[in-house]
Each structure stands twice: as C-alpha cells, then as structure tokens.
Amino acid sequence: MIGFEVAASAAAQPEATLRSCCLQTGCCGTLGARLVEDCPMAPIPRLRDDGGHPLWSYGFRPFFLFGSLFATAAMLAWLPFYYGQITIPTAMTPRDWHAHEMIFGFLPAVVAGFLLTAIPNWTGRLPLQGRPLIVLVVVWVAGRVAIATSAATSPTFAAIVDLSFLALLAAAATREIVAGRNWRNLKVILVVALMLAGNVVVHVEAAREGFADVGLRLGIAATIFLITLVGGRVVPSFTRNWLARENPGRLPSPFGKLDMAALVASGLALLLWTAAPEGATTGVLLIFAGGLQTIRLMRWAGHRTWRDRLVLVLHLAYAFIPLGFFLAATAAFGQLSVSAGNHAWTVGAAGLMVLAIMSRASLGHTGRALVASRWVEAVYLLLIGAAVLRICAAVAPGAGGVLVLLAWMAWTGAFGLFAAAYWQVFTGPRLRA
Helix, strand or coil: CCCCCCCHHHHCCCHHHHHHHHHHCCCCCCCCCCCCCCCCCCCCCCCCCCCCCHHHCCCHHHHHHHHHHHHHHHHHHHHHHHCCCCCCCCCCCHHHHHHHHHHHHHHHHHHHHHHHHHHHHHHCCCCCCHHHHHHHHHHHHHHHHHHHCCCCCCHHHHHHHHHHHHHHHHHHHHHHHHHCCCHHHHHHHHHHHHHHHHHHHHHHHHHHHCCCCHHHHHHHHHHHHHHHHHHHHHHHHHHHHHHHHHCCCCCCCCCCHHHHHHHHHHHHHHHHHHHCCCCHHHHHHHHHHHHHHHHHHHCCCHHHCCCCHHHHHHHHHHHHHHHHHHHHHHHHCCCCCHHHHHHHHHHHHHHHHHHHHHHHHHHHHCCCCCCCCHHHHHHHHHHHHHHHHHHHHHHCHHHHHHHHHHHHHHHHHHHHHHHHHCHHHHHCCCCCC
16 A cells, blocks of 8 residues: 555556456556556456465455454453453463554454555565465464463463564565565565564563563554555545545645655654653654644545545544544643553554455455445444544543443444454455456
C-alpha cells in the first residue's frame, strides 16, 4: 500500500486486462507503463493454479482468516486470564501477553496477508502459494503457541520462535521486491523491521525487568506510521474513484506538502513518544502532529462517502489516528491515562483499518462485488463501539470495569462475526467474472 510501480511484466499486460483487475478492487489509474500508485491491492492478472486448496492460493486468504480467528480467541481469553479465572502458562504478565499478542501476533498476520498480496502487483512476479505459504503460516502459529506456553518451556525458546515469523516475512518480502527490481518499495521492509525491533525489545525487557514498556510503544508507533502511509494513498484513492463515479463534486485533495509535513511530524512525534511518552516537548509535538493529521483527513472529502460503507469506514478508521495523538498528548501532560491514546490507536485506528482493508481486498481478490453486506456493516459498528468504549474506560476510570467488559464483548463479536461472514470468501474458489 505504499507504492507503486508495477514491473514490466505486469505493465505488459493488455490494457483491458489491467483495467479489469483495477476495477475489481475499486482502483483505477493510469494504464500502461504504470498502475496508479494508490492501488497496490488490484488483483495481479496471473496466478499459478497448483491444484491445491483455495486457502493456500494467495497470502491474504490464510492470514486474514487465521488473524481474525486469533483476534477473537486471544481476546476471549484475555479478560478471564487478567482476572485470574483461567491460567495461560506464559512467562509474560497478563497485560504484556495481551498487548504483545495483539501488536506482535495479530497485526503481523494481517500485514503478512497484505504484503504477500500486494508485492506481486508491485513486482509482476507470481505470488507466494502452496507449501511456502503454509510454512509461513505454521511459523506464525508456532509463535503464538510458544508465547502462550513460555512458562512451561523457555522464554528464550519462545522468543526465538516468535521472532522467526517477522524475520521470515521480511526476508521473503525483500527477496521478491529485489527480484522484481522494485527498489522504491524496499521502504516497506523498514516498517516490518521496526515491528521486529519492537518485538525484540519486548522480549528483552520482559526477561530483564519482568514487564515490557518501550518495545510495546515501538510496536504501536510502527503500526500507526504504517497506517499513515497506507491511509495517505488508499483512503483518498478509493474515495476519489467512488465519488467520480457515484457522487460528482468535490474530490479528495492530491498528495502535497501538507501530507508530507503530516508524515514527518507524525514520525518524529511517534519516535519521541516511544522514547519519552511524558513531558511538555512530547506533548506539544503530539498535538502538532494530530493537528496536521486532522487537516489531512478533512481534505479527503470523507463526509461525501456515506452511501458506500466500504469507503466510509476507511475515513472513520483514519480519524482515530489524530484522536490518538491528542489523547497521547493529554497523557504526556499528565492529565489522562496513557491507555486512552494507546487504545485509540490500537483498537480504533489499527483494528478498524484492518477490518476495512481485509473486507474490501478479500472481496476484490475473489471476484466478488465491492459491497458491504449487513453483516459487515455490523462488524464495523461493533469495532467502532469497542474503540469508543475502551477510550471511555480510560477517561472515566470509575466506570472502567463495565466499559472494558463491553469493549471486550464488542471486539470479540466484531472479529468473530467477520471470520464467520468471510469464511467462504477465504476458503472457497474465486468467482468467475
């Protein structure tokens, strides 16, 4: 989603084929030597038929499905584990296990599904399928099991298994990008590397201090910065295409100096917040970045997309990014719990953007109409509710217990319902046009 030039092999496809591929995901752009930069998720016009199960035919299928199931199961276990009603034999504290498995377990699975689907469009190479894809999924699952049983085995062993997934994903992505000579998209490897670095720090902190701190913030910062890059291309692109077709009038502003300033300010603010989350300097920079992100979002004409929920939800998800900056700034000045900003970013921005991308891309890549069903709309509403409730729990600690419980129910309901609604999409054959 950050990119991007399609290699010559893809560019050489007939214009009609490229146009058909673009329309399947709602991405339309200049055809010929390049596809639109904002359209990394357009289906690649060639796919190896290995005769295996459809689940292993494309990276988004297993990782989006298993990621959603894990987001449901891990959250279901979280509150009972936290309150001591069940035991999980992990060496991590209940809070650290929860945060780690959401930031470095669930989110990397979705990132893997995205990258393994987007990279073939960037490079023109065939996607990872079959056994290599199965190996990646098995390593990811092994990491989840290793972390959950680290007290019964070894924290060091669990760390090695857990870190292996992001390392293998970075290696696989680098190999494909380099082989396709798609140099400009090597930048995406830096984001994966930041997530890997944050995970390393978490394991080191847990071993030395007994709890994680800086590593978790680094993981959140890497995730939010990735969304600012992704959102800056995908949100206005999909909005522009839909408005031009369905609701002529004001269109999103093109990428410009303000967008670049927002990215730079956000990157600096997130780095400073990672290292020193408290203090006036951190607070001021967070407010400045939040202000720029707010203006950036307002320039994308999101209020005109009400009739297309698949587009509208992208704007709603992105809105939690500036909100998170403002809440984190309030915490930096000592006026609010850090939990408010953290959950605005993780539940609101990351969780809702993940659902928005998974629901849209999965439809397009399986030949289905880009229409949000009533079930999917319910998923969006549940996740928005989970984010708002979790933020309110931090703002109003007196009612925190009830609000956290309601947020917990909304999150598990959202991802459980999504997995059920999209089961056939992920496991069934691609529909023919």
